Amino acid sequence: MPNVLESRIARLCSTMGLKMTEPRRVIARVLSESEDHPDVEQLHLRVREHDPSISIATVYRTMKLFEEANIVTKRDFGDGRARYEEKQGDGDHHHHLINVATGEVVEFFDDELERIKVRIARQHGLRLVDHHLELFGVPLDEDSGPEK
Amino acid sequence: MPNVLESRIARLCSTMGLKMTEPRRVIARVLSESEDHPDVEQLHLRVREHDPSISIATVYRTMKLFEEANIVTKRDFGDGRARYEEKQGDGDHHHHLINVATGEVVEFFDDELERIKVRIARQHGLRLVDHHLELFGVPLDEDSGPEK
DNA sequence: TTATCTGCAAAGAATTTGCGGGAGG
DNA sequence: CCTCCCGCAAATTCTTTGCAGATAA
Numbered sequence: 088m089p090n091v092l093e094s095r096i097a098r099l100c101s102t103m104g105l106k107m108t109e110p111r112r113v114i115a116r117v118l119s120e121s122e123d124h125p126d127v128e129q130l131h132l133r134v135r136e137h138d139p140s141i142s143i144a145t146v147y148r149t150m151k152l153f154e155e156a157n158i159v160t161k162r163d164f165g166d167g168r169a170r171y172e173e174k175q176g177d178g179d180h181h182h183h184l185i186n187v188a189t190g191e192v193v194e195f196f197d198d199e200l201e202r203i204k205v206r207i208a209r210q211h212g213l214r215l216v217d218h219h220l221e222l223f224g225v226p227l228d229e230d231s232g233p234e235k
Numbered sequence: 236m237p238n239v240l241e242s243r244i245a246r247l248c249s250t251m252g253l254k255m256t257e258p259r260r261v262i263a264r265v266l267s268e269s270e271d272h273p274d275v276e277q278l279h280l281r282v283r284e285h286d287p288s289i290s291i292a293t294v295y296r297t298m299k300l301f302e303e304a305n306i307v308t309k310r311d312f313g314d315g316r317a318r319y320e321e322k323q324g325d326g327d328h329h330h331h332l333i334n335v336a337t338g339e340v341v342e343f344f345d346d347e348l349e350r351i352k353v354r355i356a357r358q359h360g361l362r363l364v365d366h367h368l369e370l371f372g373v374p375l376d377e378d379s380g381p382e383k
Numbered sequence: 384t385t386a387t388c389t390g391c392a393a394a395g396a397a398t399t400t401g402c403g404g405g406a407g408g
Numbered sequence: 409c410c411t412c413c414c415g416c417a418a419a420t421t422c423t424t425t426g427c428a429g430a431t432a433a
Contacts, residue, residue, distance in 0.1 A: 106407050106412060127398080142415045147398060163311060165367065167397065167423090184359055193359055200351050204370060207348070211332055211341055213372025219313065220368045222352060224361025254387055254432050275422080290390045295423060315398085315422065 099156050113137045114149045118159065118173055124183075124192060126168040164192070164221060182220040247304050261285045262297045266307065266321055272331075272340060274316040312340070312369060330368040 096115045100107045117133045118125075125133070127150065131143045150171055153159040162170040164185060175181075181196040200220075208215040244263045248255045265281045266273075273281070275298060279291045298319055301307040310318040312333060323329075329344040348368075356363040 104412080108407070108413065110414070140415080144399080144416075145414060148400095148414085151399090163313070163367075165311075169397085184356060184361065186361060187364065195355060195359065197351065197355055200348075200355070203345065203348050203351065207343060207345055208332060208370050208372040209375070211343065211372070212375055213332065213334060213370075214375050215370055215372050216335065217371035218369065219311075221366065222356050222361075222363055223365040223367075224356040224359070224363050227357070227360055227362050252387080256388065256432070258389070288390080292391075292424080293389060296389085296425095299424090317422085 095158050096153070096156075099158065103156075105152075109138065110134075110141045110145050111149055113141060114146060115153075118153075118171065121172070124162055124164070124170040124172050126170050128168070130171065162221075163219065165223075180218075182222070184222045184224060186226065187223050188225050243306050244301070244304075247306065251304075253300075257286065258282075258289045258293045259297055261289060262294060263301075266301075266319065269320070272310055272312070272318040272320050274318050276316070278319065311367065313371075330370070332370045332372060334374065335371050336373050 096111060097107055099105065100111070113134050114130065117130060117137065121130075121133070127143065127146050130150070131141075131146045134141050134146060150159065150161075150169075154161050154171075158174055159171050160174050162172065162183065164170060164183065180201060181194045182200070184193045184195055185191070186193070204218055205215050244259060245255055247253065248259070261282050262278065265278060265285065269278075269281070275291065275294050278298070279289075279294045282289050282294060298307065298309075298317075302309050302319075306322055307319050308322045310320065310331065312318060312331065328349060329342045330348070332341045332343055333339070334341070352366055353363050
């Protein structure tokens with residue numbers, strides 16, 4: 088699994104007048120290797136395994152930078168922290184289904200959903216530029232009484 | 236426009252061992268009269284117009300109480316604060332479309348979307364219990380270059 | 384009366400920022 | 409060299425909480 092992010096960041100840095108520093112390289116690699124949706128604290132811990140001198144302030148600054156550069160996506164799963172994941176190719180737009188019984192997060196993509204989002208925005212005179220969608224569910228079986 | 240929330244809260248209070256206090260009455264009225272999605276600070280300002288002695292801590296505590304009692308909904312529009320709105324009748328489940336050019340928030344409801352959400356959760360073996368969806372868009376015309 | 388509430392101010396948690404030294408181009 | 413960056417710690421912002429007095433039931 089080659090580090091796509093790192094080269095994208097290298098490009099980003101040269102494009103704008105930014106420097107390709109060691110912390111940015113490490114953070115890019117860590118994020119690229121992460122299969123989950125780490126928050127800043129988790130990222131910092133992983134980054135420290137590669138270089139313990141990197142501070143959490145730099146992780147915050149770098150994530151903001153990456154986010155503005157559109158190479159990572161910030162997620163909000165309802166707990167107070169921001170979570171990050173590398174942005175995939177353009178047509179990606181997957182979403183998250185959170186099993187509240189286990190905390191497990193499943194990514195999904197749905198064509199119909201994509202169409203509907205765009206349609207709804209257009210019906211209101213807007214062009215969709217971003218969206219947040221998270222679904223929260225409980226296992227079908229573990230769910231005896233249809234309470235609520 | 237009768238204050239439905241206030242009577243719902245009165246019922247809630249007597250059901251559990253809670254007291255129907257002046258701050259709770261005022262906060263309920265303010266929330267019920269709000270047509271927008273105020274954050275705690277805005278709520279506090281409005282509450283103070285009725286009773287300046289009510290503190291913001293009480294607004295926080297009361298919103299948490301109302302949320303747990305399932306009579307208000309907490310919203311997250313991406314800025315750091317929590318926003319609240321009175322929960323409507325059960326089949327309501329509307330969502331929000333935010334015009335990022337103006338900050339305007341439009342509520343919408345879409346049957347197709349409702350069906351799809353449930354279907355997606357079920358496809359993954361889950362029963363949908365909650366969900367977050369916000370769409371962000373810019374005006375179709377004010378949007379000269381198809382950048383991105 | 385008495386358990387719940389409330390205001391106040393301090394504590395927490397997540398994130399941002401000013402500053403002076405450090406390093407990439 | 410000369411900016412841009414970084415680590416550090418202090419500052420911000422939003423929210424929660426401990427405490428002692430106030431209040432509904």
